[in-house]
Amino acid sequence: MQRFVTATGGNLVFQGRIDGQFNAYAADSGKLLWRFSAQAPVTAPPISYAVNGKQYVTVITGMGTSGAAFGALLPVSIDYRTQARRILTFAIGGRGTLPASQAAPVTPTNDPGFAPDAPAEARGMLTYARHCAVCHGVDAIAAGHAPDLRASSVPLDPATFATVVRDGVLVPNGMPRFEEFDDAQLAALRQYIRRSNADWRAHGGAK
Incomplete structure (x- = not known):
C-alpha cells in the first residue's frame, strides 16, 4: 500500500x-x-x-x-x-469533526446499443493507453484523478464524444483537447471505452 x-x-x-x-x-x-x-x-x-x-x-x-x-x-x-x-x-486538543461521508458507488452506464468489434477495440486500446490511461486509469478503471469513463454517458454518443475529446468543450474543467484525432481514431477509442463498460457490467459492476 x-x-x-x-x-x-x-x-x-x-x-x-x-x-x-x-x-x-x-x-x-x-x-x-x-x-x-x-x-x-x-x-x-x-x-x-x-x-x-x-x-x-x-x-x-x-x-x-x-x-x-x-x-x-x-x-x-x-x-x-x-x-x-x-x-x-x-493540533493537540483539537475537537473538530468531519461531516459524514456522502460518497456513492460508481456504477457502469447502461449501453443497450453496444456491439463488440474486436479490431476496433484493439486500435482504441492503443490510443487510450497512450493518451488517456494516466488520468482515466489503466484498463479504463479510474481512481479519482479523472472521471471513470465506464460510468459516463459521453462515449455513448459519437457527436458528444467528439465535442469533448476533439473539440475541447471541457478544457475549462481540465480535460485536454485532442484535435489531432481523426474520425477513425475517435470511433475506435469510443468502442474501446464501451467495451470496458460492457465488461464491467458483465462482472456486476465490480472494478
Missing part, C-alpha cells in the same frame, strides 16, 4: 494512506498512537509547523497523483466526483 510520511522532532511519524487513514506513530517503537479517518486518500506528505508556540500538522486529501492510473490495484474505489478534497489541520 502506498504511504506518505513526515517525521517530527517530538518522536512522531505522521502517515497518510490511500485508503483514507491518517495515522501517528511513535518513531522509536512504531506503535500506533492515533488514527483519523480523512474520508479520502492522503497522497501528499503532511507538513508540521508551529504558530505562537503551538504545533500543527496539515495534510491535503484527495487523489491527484500518478497512482490514480492503477485503480484496479488500489485497496479502495475512489470516485473523482464525490471524493472529499480538503485541507485538514490538526
